[in-house]
Amino acid sequence: MSVPQPPEPIPGARLLFSLDPAVSHLNHGSFGAVPIGVQRAQQRLRDEMEANPLRFFTQGLVDRIAHSRRHLAGFLGADPDGSALVGNTTTGVAVVLQSLGLRPGDEVLSTDHGYGAVSLAIQRECRRTGAVSRVLPVPLAATDEQVVQIVSAGLRPGRTRLLVVDQLTSATAKLLPVAAIVGVAHEHDVPVLVDAAHAPGMLPTPVDSIGADFWAGNLHKWGYAPRGTALLAVAAPWRDRIEPLVVSWEQDTGYPARIEWQATLDYTPWLAAPAGLFTLRSLGVDRVREHNAALAAYGQRVVGDGLGVPPAQLPDPGGPGVALRLIPLPAGIATTIDAARALQTQIGARLAAEVAVMSWNGQGWLRLTGQVYNTAAEYERLAVRLPALLAQR
Template sequence: MSENLARHFLLREDVVFLNHGSYGACPRPVFEAYQRWQLELERQPVAFFDPARGATARMRDTRVALAAELGTDPDNIVGQTNATAALNLVARSLELKPGDQILTTDHEYSALEKTWAFIVRQTGAEVVTVEIPLPLVSEAEFTETVVAGFTDRTRVLYLSHITSPTALLFPIERAVAAARERGIYTVIDGAHTPGHLPLRLDALGADFYAGNCHKWLMSPKGSAFLYVRPELQKLIDPLVVSHGWTADNKVPGVTGPFGNTPFVDQLEMQGTRDPAAWLTVPAALAFRRDHDWAEVARRCQALAQETARRLAARTDLAPLSSPEFCAPQLVAMPIPDCDTLAVHRALMEKYSIEMPVFKWRNRAIARLSVQGYNSPAQMDLLLDALTELLDLEMKATLMA
């Protein structure tokens, strides 16, 4: 698998890169398309940024291509630099007041925990955290746990679709529907989802959804999107007010200054910035089609799950979920209690393995990403490295 696909990536050959989940990795043809956009910008920047000479159309071309992948209308999404920025837009646009509650789980991304802490300080609202039972083995138990946290003061349900620290695939559909029925805003962190799972945003029914394109979709860094249901787009205020804003942006049916909806124009046109990463998303989608990515992903999932099972056999530690609730190509593997920072450093210094090892809720975790450039031999090296560093006792069955 990886021997055929690794040549398409720019990763250093002297590093075993098992951390696609943090920042992704961009294939060479996609990166070359990125550089072509940057070169076109530098050759004639005035023409490149002029809406009348194609700037608006280029930005829309990406929205059209990405919307087809995401199962929504191009006017429901807008490009952002990353999912954190997109979710900050939402969090700071919602009119919360003292006593309002933001319901979330104990598996959320630390940067967004800080975002909501900031919102709490600004508004007087409060964050209520529910603890998801582990191992996650039941959609019904997950949904019941979330819904049990609703009160008459819950205004926002904030969930990850795929969790960052624990690599769990949260079955969010019924929880989202239950919140919508109660008039609770649903805000979904889908940073790891695009390109990792099939995603149909309109069918999901979330009010707000943010996703990265630079992770599993493999576009360049700085490409992400914000999705907002049409009837709620008037709620969103830009963090930067610039040429795309109009005083009538809250009025239904009004067109923005550059011919899009006010939602799109006020977030796309915010002063000078390099849009090359966003414009390269169609090239990333084409690369995936050209390489039968559904089959690549299937093989990566099988390799990730096999590696997790082999490590669990050595540690005697149970997984965090049953297979259907584990992210397909991303798995958080419990390891014996240890100095996780020291293990992380030793993996790189001794074995040239780039992979996060950290503490989460007093659990030691090694988080493995498997992408099309990885190989079974790299998984063997990882298992041997962890066995040595953690002083694991090899099971007789694994020695055979």
Template sequence: MSETEVAVAPHPLLLADGRPAAEAWSLDPALRHLNHGSFGAVPLVAQERQAELRAEMERAPVVWFPELPQRLAATRVELADFLRVDAGDLALVPNASAGASVVYNALTRRRGGEIVVTDHGYGAVTMGAERLARRWGGRVRTARVPLGADEDMAYEAVVAEMGAATDLVVVDQITSATARRLPVERIGAEARRRGVPMLVDGAHASGLLAAPLADAPYDFWTGNLHKWGCAPRGTAVLVAHGPLRDLLHPLIDSWGAQDPYPDRFDQQGTLDATSYLAAPTSLAFVEHTWGWTAARLYMDRLADHAAHVIGAAFERLTGESSRADVGMPVPGMRLVRLPDGLGRTRIDADALRDRVARELAVEAAFTSFDGIGYLRVSAHVYNTPADYEYFAEQCVPVLGAWALESRH
């Protein structure tokens, strides 16, 4: 990113009583929390609501569990309203990867057993696709999508891997490692034209996009609410359209196994479902405090500012460009290219994340794509411009030194 580009720092968000937004969370003030996208962060009101629900469960478990399916069904209506989908299409699952596993377990080989994925896919979901292909006696075909590919290029790269043997297409709506969109609507329309089921991994989409399932021309969509939606961890949804949804069953068979979709997902033995029940509290907290539209706008402007100040700091240090040419950028997330020698592989990037947390007291996301390491900015309402200015001033010089060390 060039230092001549200007990204105006937004005014930090405040609570209704004038306190900083971060005071609505229990995040450790001794750390800088700059990686909302990986595990999310749960506001105190939702933590308190979940604690109340757990206490209710423990006071009378024989009352709690028989009544739980009805309560979960009512919760699904609230979550479906937030996502702007039909509650009858929405099932509750622990995370997006679990939603993908439900789909993988349901489908059977109909053609040649080939599954199309992209090289931007989330590792666990891609591993699941590979396991399914082995079970089918087929194979995975990987569409190579350049980081800077625009909508047309990305669409063409994925469609080029489809053929007469394709039994499933799996594409991220927002990619985890590369913080970009993929044209899932266009790809889904083509897959439907060919009669091929499509699974969209929308792990990062709920809350970050206003209506991630608008006019969705695909069979399955799974997304986390514990990321941008700030719900308690272990809260995600699986949305299914069309006749294939009747094949979907929860990963654990329970007494609701013979119920129709999605009701059979509401009864899962003695699993703690309080995260689902507390999820609407998180969504309502953001809406009532700032409004989701304003929150998304703030996160996007803050991510712009973060990428500018951190990128400029790296450029001053190395004399090299830190720009990441992302073809279909998303709100609230940005990539900043790291100096050569840092984060070249996923394992290296994870090790860098752990070292930065341990030695610099900063929770940050580092990713890798095509042999290049990146800092992934993922801002939320509790972050402020000062968070990223601190990173630029205090952490960038250290990262530069580590990069030099790695090259010697």
């Protein structure tokens, strides 16, 4: 089977970023990259804030935050009145967990594809409240129907107080059928929290169409927003129960202002976030999505070939628009989190390539992303150089 051709580069897109040209940045999924125009928009806001801090924080800032939230929620297909800006998806998850009022005997159900920090948050809240965390194993190659069946069989009506499921998994780059999962969970009266950290900007699914009770996604990954920008969407029946992690002066205003207002927080990422969406729209939202997904698929095949991985053993993310791809590493390499982190650092230092190395179920994985600033040559260069580095290990 021949390697697919890479997509045509989007003219001028690479020049929109201030990334070090001596490094191949193949891990956009971890921290994103902020376009230069968005950096400048945020800096102008910082300058405004520092020119007169009292005026900036006390004259209209709450309304400016709400205006930015409405813009971002509209792009994502979420109800602006049911959405709140938060620092990141993990923060949104923590807000939901501590608002549930878990008790001894309750359980929080998740899958073994969950993001590590989210899993830690679940475990901490369960320790604090006496609830139980239960994790469902889901095979990497499971079909959508099989995933729904596994989740449905794992629900315990009357005991499962929350189901946490990823829209696009971080560790395994797997697109899950969240709308179908939500439907099954609701049949059993189990509320659902969707971890959509990678969805905004990459996936076209409107938030409201998923039907989740809670949905949290980052705009600083694929939405070109400054880091520290995420949206928490909450279904109407739950909004009055959502409490902030820290109480501040908008507490009596209710949701969402009580979540968003944290006094001297730096709000410039949120205020500059619409500039990120402007950049995305200027390039063409569908065009960027198609380009990034095709480039990631090309990189997966090229690097997979370099490592001697047959195409049939390259995981399919389950969706044509997914710009994250996974490649299995040779047996015995990166089988633990610490080993994966060490290898990731070594690849960055010795090969001048920033990638994600994951350890999932005792197997090491290389996760690559595609973004408008990447070129086919970067994946081809990694495919040539990586096997020798791994052989030394």
